Amino acid sequence: MQYIDKQARDIDVVTSAEQKNHILSKYLLDKELLLRMDPFDQKVTLKKILNGGERILVYLPPESSDFFFPTNVQLFKILANYIHLDCDFIRHVDPTLVLLQVNKLEIAKKNRENERIPLEPGVAFATNIISTKILLEADMFNIPNLVRVNFEDYENRLSAKTEDKIRVDVFRSDLDFRFDVVKKKQKLIWIPDTQNPSSYTSYFPDQINYAEEVDEDISAAMKKFKDEKILSELIVPILYTNHFEEKICIGYLSMQSKDKKISLETLGEFKNLRVEIANRIQESNIVKTTDRFQILEVSRHGLKVRITNPLLIESLQKHDRFVFDIYFKMQAPLTVSGLIRWTSKDEENKKLDLGIELIGKSSLPGERERYYKNVELAREGKLNT
Numbered sequence: 001m002q003y004i005d006k007q008a009r010d011i012d013v014v015t016s017a018e019q020k021n022h023i024l025s026k027y028l029l030d031k032e033l034l035l036r037m038d039p040f041d042q043k044v045t046l047k048k049i050l051n052g053g054e055r056i057l058v059y060l061p062p063e064s065s066d067f068f069f070p071t072n073v074q075l076f077k078i079l080a081n082y083i084h085l086d087c088d089f090i091r092h093v094d095p096t097l098v099l100l101q102v103n104k105l106e107i108a109k110k111n112r113e114n115e116r117i118p119l120e121p122g123v124a125f126a127t128n129i130i131s132t133k134i135l136l137e138a139d140m141f142n143i144p145n146l147v148r149v150n151f152e153d154y155e156n157r158l159s160a161k162t163e164d165k166i167r168v169d170v171f172r173s174d175l176d177f178r179f180d181v182v183k184k185k186q187k188l189i190w191i192p193d194t195q196n197p198s199s200y201t202s203y204f205p206d207q208i209n210y211a212e213e214v215d216e217d218i219s220a221a222m223k224k225f226k227d228e229k230i231l232s233e234l235i236v237p238i239l240y241t242n243h244f245e246e247k248i249c250i251g252y253l254s255m256q257s258k259d260k261k262i263s264l265e266t267l268g269e270f271k272n273l274r275v276e277i278a279n280r281i282q283e284s285n286i287v288k289t290t291d292r293f294q295i296l297e298v299s300r301h302g303l304k305v306r307i308t309n310p311l312l313i314e315s316l317q318k319h320d321r322f323v324f325d326i327y328f329k330m331q332a333p334l335t336v337s338g339l340i341r342w343t344s345k346d347e348e349n350k351k352l353d354l355g356i357e358l359i360g361k362s363s364l365p366g367e368r369e370r371y372y373k374n375v376e377l378a379r380e381g382k383l384n385t
Contacts, residue, residue, distance in 0.1 A: 011084070014105040021053035023105060028077060033058070033085070036074035042067060044075070047097070053105075056087070058098050065095050073100055082108035116297045116304070117378040124295040124374075124383075126305045128325040128333070132285045135318050136240055136250055143170055146284045151251060154277055165256040168238075168277070171249070178214045182235050183249045185213065188271070189235040192261045194225035232262040236270045240278045253277070287311075295326070296353070298375050302341070307352040316352065317343055321359070328374050328383070334367050 014020045028046045035042040042064065048057035058075075060067060075085040084107075087100040134144045147170070155168040171183045182189055187208045193199045200218050202209040215221045225233070238251040253274050255262055289312055297304040303326075307313055316322065320340055325333040338356035345352045358371070377383040 011082075011106045011108050014107065017052050017054075020102070020105050021049060023083070023107070024049050024053050024056065024102075027079060027083065031077060033075040033077050036076055036084075037070075044098070054102055055090070056085075056100050056102055057093065058100060060096050060098055062096060069098060084108075115379065116299050117375065118297050119295055119378060119383070121294055122329065123378075124298065124326065124328045125292040126295055126303075126324050126326055127290055127292050128335075129289040129291075129293075129312065129316075130323040131287055131289070131312065131315055131319060133287055133315065134285055136242060136281075136285070137248065147250065147281060150277060150281050150284070154253070154273065158273075162255075164258075164260075165254075167254045168251065170251045178208075178210070179235065179252065181208055181214050182237050182252060186237050186239060186247065186249050188237065188267075189214070189233065190262065190267055191225075191233045192263075193232060194230055195222055197222070229258050230256050231259060232257045234262045234267060234270060236267075236274050238274045238277055240281060250278075250281075292327075298378055300372060300375050302338075302355065302357045305354050305356060307354060308350065310349075313345065313349060313352040316340070316354065317345070326371070331370075331374075334371055336371075 014023060024046070029049065030045065030047070032043045032045050035044065044058040044060055046056055047059045049055075050057065069089045071089055073087040073089050075087060077083045083105070085102060086104040086106070087102050090099040090101055093099055134146065136144065136147065151168040151170070155166055158166045158168070171179055178189060185208055187206050189208050189210060190203075191199045191210065197218050200210040200221065208214065210221070211218055225231075233254070233256050235252055235254045237249045238253060239247045240250045242248050253270055255266070255270065289309055291309050291312075293305050293307050293309075295303050295305050307316060321338060322340075323335065323337050325335050327333050336358050338354075339359045340354055341357050342355040343352060344355075374383060
């Protein structure tokens, strides 16, 4: 299984040799530790501490004698806090004893409240997963088809209505510096009259002050526009709300006119169009998966779910969060937002386990309390019946 941490824990690294030896001897000696390898069922027991905690000897049960240790061995133990050992495999002392080099000992700063409670199949499942087909970014080396098609469609429709030069495109590397400023500032450029110095200022909060932020040499800018026979120019960034709820600049909508001044009315139309374009792309990019996926474990603040849909296996590994419904047997659904803490995928790419932290508050009163109640029932062994 391929295991990947998506979100880093808030941890303290133990650097003192004396403190490291103290933690190993007081809390971990003769205790079982789990290997951080899916399915997290391989256990070893810490039997001896060597060289003041620089090396440890761990016991491998006879039934696991054929287990192959990787070069780097990650061990953990969940007490009041999460304790993690980063080790390197040195050698087998005998078939049941393994010598490890301790590289790092870490302790989570936050006390662990999340006792993981396993669930039997059919007790709970996740469904109605809302995700995106493609994760759009501000810097896209390859332009996704849904972006290219929408941009081309709007460019063709707008160009058919005017003799002015219309562009709807991504920010390519060969564009003039002013386009870089539009992308970085996420603000528009509007120069109603390129031969009037007063047009190079800003009139609105979302407008770039050309003279201050692009080119302070207005005379040179005016000459360049005159040589290119551009009387008026408008560049409007297309802002897309990504899966982090952040606005990113995925492209621009521009107009250049040789014989007329671009009006305030046209500016307003282009600002509305850029919202329409972004919404259309977003609608095309959202997918709802209604398959049912088994919830393997629950805790007060999260859960573990197994994804078996091939498209979701591919796409969710690139996500950090998504919205979905939780169904407990014989109950109404709970709609939640989940932050992906870790992923674990099998070698055949047929299943993807996700460690999910439940974030945010439900818009429906009492839903969080209902989830907590189900966790308590699971802890008491009453949810599986």
